[in-house]
Amino acid sequence: MGDLASGLGEAFSRLAAGDAEVYGIAARTLIISLAATGLSLLIGCPVGLALARGRFPGRTLLLSMVHTGMGMPPVVVGLFIWLLMTRSGPLGGLGIIYSPTAMVIAQFLIATPLVIGFTAASIQSLPPLLPDLLASLGAGPLQSLRLLLREARLGILAAVMAGFGAVVSEVGAAMTVGGNLRGSTRVLTTAIVTATGRGELSQAAAFGIILLALAFAVTLVLTLLQQRRAG
């Protein structure tokens, strides 16, 4: 309890003092997580729509794979990416292991199944005749896609929250492919692990509180957006 209270105090004092390292780690965390979530939306929404509306062989198998991916342990994703991108791996030539890019790729793979799954579920909950209605009113394929996503926006915002929540809080993949390099790939979760390992519990609690505040702030914005559109 004492560490938590002192952690809270340290968090406020570091933030108030404009601690460059803390702000740097928080900013890096936010940028990497938002980039991964954004990319997962770009790919996940159309794929979710196709899986929800399409009728093709293997669709159920693909949906099952997506649902499995929604619960994939991040450290396993991190391990696969590491095996691919390590210097001796098939993509080692890219030289992006232990970089923020590798972290974005790993987190993208963690968030994408969540975005696909939530998008597919929200599209499937729309009236089955909606695509026919939109076509009959004159919507082309792209307009139909936009309108269907607009109709499913509550579910898609939930997908954004789930995707962002998953990547901002994961530590396994970030540690494995990022390497927790100070000033380069250290993010809030890996900073917590490092501080805890060193026995600097107040500092770990401070990072934890900043991470919670960051996650809460982003989720609050998304929830406000979701509920305003629902109203």
Place this chain on the structure above:
Amino acid sequence: MDVLVEDLVLERGGRRVLEVERVAFPDGSKTAIFGPNGSGKTSLLRCIAGLESPGRGQVLIGNGRVRRGDARVAIAFQEPVFVKGTVGDNLALGLVLRGKPAQARRERVHRLAEECGVASLLDRSASELSAGEAQRTSLARALALAAPVTLLDEPLSGFDRIGRTRMLEEIPALLSRHAATALVVTHDREEAFRLADRIVILVGGRVTAIGATGEIYRAPPDPETAALLGYSVIRQGDGSIAVPPGALRIGRGEPGFEFRVNREIDMGNHRHVTGTIGETSTGIRLAAEERPPSPGSTIRVFPARWVAFPGS
């Protein structure tokens, strides 16, 4: 614009749901597509709207083949579907998608909302509409497009009796003002006759009759079509006699039948006596003051009008 359905075959899950050789809907005609549940009425309408891909055949509108999202067609579905937003948003959506200028859009929406009785609902969320209001809104949205071909699928489903009676008067007037060629799907004979001047009868995915409503009613082509139109079809040897509703009389005549009385129903302004002739369930209409026959008794009846179908 003329609509022509040619050599159309539609299969679903390996089952043939529609097989239509040739049906033409002339420009400006109002046609009811009539048949029992599961006869393929909605499937035919969806093919004409370009929303189905039939395995064989084609639907021509004017000289061109219909395609999905064809701007020459407007459709109101049996179960109204709306996007999130107000009634006004939904009425305007098709006009927005078809690139109508804002001013023309506003005028069209207000005119159709007024004429279809939903002007007071324009600012209400479409998800809060009653079944009847939703049907009116869906009708207004389809008519707002002013498409050369307007398709209405069971437009009176969801209305209570009073609303239905009102719409039976309003829809023909709306169609004559805002629709050129109109096709109305219905399983109700009264609706078919009151909403259209031509009728296409579908049974088991095939067209069994096509023509002017009155002509088809007066001379149904076969006993099955007669039964669909409300006739009591009574077997006589190899053939059958079809008696239209309200045409049976108590007494002796030619042809005459034995009518076994089941029960008498007081309808307020008249009495309805139900019973059977052979295996055919039928009924006799009596004036309110007439003494009804006793349940369980057998009486002689004869038809004032009938259509005979000789056996093979």
